[in-house]
Amino acid sequence: MIVDELILDRKTTKTKFGSDKKSERPIRSVAKAVSWRIIGTLDTLLISFLLTGEVAIAASIASIDFVTKMFLYFFHERLWNKINWGK
Numbered sequence: 001m002i003v004d005e006l007i008l009d010r011k012t013t014k015t016k017f018g019s020d021k022k023s024e025r026p027i028r029s030v031a032k033a034v035s036w037r038i039i040g041t042l043d044t045l046l047i048s049f050l051l052t053g054e055v056a057i058a059a060s061i062a063s064i065d066f067v068t069k070m071f072l073y074f075f076h077e078r079l080w081n082k083i084n085w086g087k
Helices: 002-009 026-052 055-081
Strands: none
Touching (some): 026 055
């Protein structure tokens, strides 16, 4: 299904997020990425602390997790924004 949408959608005319009401602006994706990463990082911090018992190690793990997954989420969100399936 999703692959069909990706392949079949290439034949249609592409629109930019400014003219497409179903799409979102990149800044909204950034805001969603940051808010989700704050929640995810607090979860990682707690789990890391429970496993290691060390605040410094847990904070290091959570910091790396925050940065890498925020970028991954942003690009994941932008990719899904191009897929019409389910809209």
